[in-house]
Amino acid sequence: MTANIREFPGTSINEQDFDDGKILYNFDKLNGIYAWDTGIGIGSYLASLKNGVLLGSHCKTCRKVVVPPRTICEWCFRPMNEFVPLKDTGIVNTFSLCYVTWDVQRIKDPEIPAVIDIDGASPMHGIMHMLGDVDPQNVKIGMRVQAVWKPANERQGSINDILYFKPIEEK
């Protein structure tokens, strides 16, 4: 930094300053409630999840099958309106053993988020979901997994209609 700058601006404060009443603040809560329309691509995806099927879409020009399905091909910018059912099995592309929740609470048993390349989609095309029914220490990239579905009468047309993916027992 230029040699003539001795003191940089910015005042650091900490929790103690709040407890001591040195800092005044205004506490407020934002209230955001939304109802998102699912549209045509994702709407079809959710409807098919309700029926226990993972759906992708196929671009005839690029010869790609993507998941989740969408109505526009990003590669050629043409419509992509051919939906194709995929298998509910796949390969663990990557995973994490997560010991904190979304609001930074510590947890003992890790959540296992993963990207799962879905069988029937183009290579390296997958979805994010959770792994379950597995010892966290035994999860490996490249492991084959299968969706564990909610019972049919409890499905709501949501990504949570799949509870998690679990390893396929190799014969």
Place this chain on the structure above:
Amino acid sequence: MGMRKVAVVGAGMTKFVRRAQETPKELSWEAAHMALESCEMTMDDIEAVCLGTAPDAFDGVHLNGEYLSDGAGAWRKPYMRSYVGGGTGVFVPIQGWYHIASGLFDVVMVVAEEKMSSFYPHAQAAFLTIFDHTTERPLKPNLLWIFALEMNRYMTTYGISKADIAQVAVQHKRNAADHPCALLGDANITLDDILNSEVLAWPVQRFDVSPVSDGAVAVILAAEHIAKRITDKPVWIEGVGWTLDTAYWTNRDLAYPRYVEYAARMAYDMAGIKEPRKEIHIAEPYDPFDYKALHHLEGLQLADRGKAPELYSDGTASRTGNMPVCPSGGLLGVGNPIAAAGLMKIAELFWQLRGEAGARQVPGHPRRGLAQAWGDLMQVGTVVIMGR
């Protein structure tokens, strides 16, 4: 292409702190004021202002650009806030650059500010809304997931160990010990400190992550004829590049940041750089996580795929090495007030290339440097090349 030359002629920054007493406006003003002082200019000399700040959610204010406008000196001036997630800090000087390169303005002030501490209980929860609301958010993701998932894929694809990656955190935090604005500088930190820190989302541990911070940075850009009147040490913006990859992040290769490659190639072409590994003397890749510095060095073509850790283990990346990486201390050491952190890298190159970086000065009169940032949901790459 008929573009005018643009130089950085002044820079200023606040300390990066976990929680600042100053409001976002006050932080912006402190940095802007200091940048103006550094080149003996006043607001009357500034024709337009570019502001960079990341999600509105941190401040809880919609139209955050307008909210920050008085602190950024925007009153009665052409003014616009740009936002490309974490890439903002290196995009906003690009915005300023094309204002001047195009011939529209001669002098532009670029301000980047972030105050993350206002969000309760933790700024991390503000990131939940970057995930797709229908297909991903019902899984209750947190921001760490995507980094952990990408890091694991990167490690597994190339057989890179946790220790290979932890040396990045060690070096950056040690470098930051020499930065007067740094939040997490530590001259004595060791590899074991990193590897033994709390596991958050394996393979990501606490010291692999940059801290939530508050801070602001500002730089003054000027056209050639003005720059040469203001200073005998202008630092030129020689190349810029930016690219967006698919937002369907689970539908692409996570081990290699192609969008960084495209952004870098755009910038190298503009700067006339054919052999980046020889022609870039200082690299400031974006390092919110230690593995990201490696990932980005590979995307920037400054290392072969999977080989970036070697730059650290053989000393190339150290401050006295052949291609110092993050001599500032980076986001891991100085801190990560998102947009301000990217612009901090531009300010660092400005000081380094002028020989004004004090204890952090890279020896050997470096001639050219590169700053890069990355953001959105892991798919935007922004690159600026500066030289003297």
